[in-house]
Amino acid sequence: MTMTADLPTPLSATAGLPHPGALATAPHTALDVPGVARVVGVGTAVPPTSYSQQDLLDIFRIEDPRIRSIFLNSAIDRRFLTLPPQGEDGTRVLEKQGELLAKHKAQGIDMGVRAVEECLKDAGAELSDIGYLCCVTSTGFLTPGLSALLIRELGISRHCSRIDIVGMGCNAGLNALNAVNGWARAHPGQLAVMVCIESCSAAYVFDGTMRTSVVNSLFGDGSAAVALVAGERDGRDEPPAALPAVAVEPVPEPRILKFASCVITDAVDAMRYDWDAEQDRFSFYLDPHVPYVVGAHAEIVVDRLLEGTGLRRSDIAHWLVHSGGKKVIDAVMVNLGLTRYDLRHTTGVLRDYGNLSSGSFLFSYERLLKEGVARPGEYCVLMTMGPGSTIETALVRW
Incomplete structure (x- = not known):
């Protein structure tokens, strides 16, 4: 997501302080049910090359002050990208679809x-432990999909269950996590892995218009994987290591x-990736609203997430x-009454990766x-936004 209109900056003197929920553990609720899946590992990857925003303006010789x-x-310092090759005159050669x-x-x-x-590695697991693989992307279409290609490349069992979620956009990580969570709960002890793979460099159009320039200023390349398991992990019943002298x-x-x-639904066309006949390729469109x-x-869907949990x-x-972008982050912060501290990682990732x-x-x-800083019993809300227009949320507890 991105946006082109300014929002008011919250003036609260507590804007940089932790949210009240971080100061005390919330009470346990009826959400204490057996068989839920837990997150056991996470990993990320980016391309080897990164550029500052000024670097990109210089490379593409952009002079338009707007x-x-x-x-x-x-609010972006650097992005990891794979740029088009250079031509003989030093300019970047526009790639065909x-x-x-x-x-x-x-x-x-x-x-x-x-x-x-x-x-x-983070989960302490092996490739042979993967029982389910879900691949998410919106920056290209392949048949066979990335799941089959990764299974071959990594040497994962050819009997691994898999699914590809293609074209849902920036919100898709939580849509996919919902499906992976369901599989993990239905297969206790087995490892389910979701990997989001977004090569936004493969989805850019350089035509000098404001529409594409907004997109080109925002997105970066990256991949992130997360592993879930419900119940005791298969083959992981070794006795726990001895506790340190001072128990923590x-x-x-x-x-x-x-x-x-x-x-x-009223804003279903506000964010889209569709065919640009003039450029003869696909192109992103982001409505300024x-x-x-x-x-x-944002408040509507968070209230629905917390409904029936006893949580505020x-x-x-x-x-x-x-x-998603500076202004959409500000909009969420204002409407949910959050602080800059609450969204420090959201803004930090935008700054360092786009x-x-x-x-x-x-x-x-x-x-x-x-x-x-996370402590036992604390709750966390995950939120993604994307085409549809859609807001997805999830509630987790340590």
Whole structure:
């Protein structure tokens, strides 16, 4: 997501402080049910090359002050990208649709492999442990899909169950997580892996228009994988290691408790990826009113997520929102009454990577884990936004 209109900045003196839910563990609720799936590993990967926004303006020789302003006021410092090759005159050669698709395939396999490997390392698992593989992408279309290609590339069992979720957009990571969560709960002890693979470099159009310039200023390439399991993991019943002399309460793996969605049908065309006949390729379109649409519905879907749980928004210690763009993040913050501290990882990922589409929230989740602040009993809300227009949410608890 991105947006082109300014929103008011919250003036609260507590904007940089933790959300109240982070200051005390919320009470347990009726959500304590057996058999829920938990997150046991996460891993991310990006291309080897990154560029600042100024680098990109220089490389593509962009002089239009309106376009330069979009790039330089995006709250993005760097993005990982695979740019078109250079021609003899030093300018970038515009790739044809077939070349873009080849880039999507090659880079997607490379990033997907590395993200899955990092995820399994984090989970203490092997390739042979994977019982289900879900691949998510919106930056290209392949048949066979990335799931079959990754199974071959990684040497995963050819009997592994799999699914490809293609074209849902930036919200798709939580749509897919819902499906993977269902499979894990139906197959206790077996490892289910979801990997989001977005080669946004393979979906750019360079035509000098404001429409494409907004998109070109925002998206980056990246892949993120997450592993789930319900119950005791198969083959993992070894006795636990001895506790240290000074006992420290272990932080449990976060459990996935609930999902909630909201499709904003009146804005179904506000975000889309469709054929541009003039450019002879696919092209993104983002309506400038997207941040207002998302912000106006954020409270509705979060209230639905918490309905029947006995929880209030103030009970949520952690918020991991899709890094859709500066103004859509601001819109969510204002409408949900969040602080800059609540969304520090969301804005940090946007700053360091740009909008990574479906996998953005997992980059934020990885940062939250490395921060080491989550405590047993704390709740977290995950939120993604994308075409439809759609807001997806999930509730987890450590």
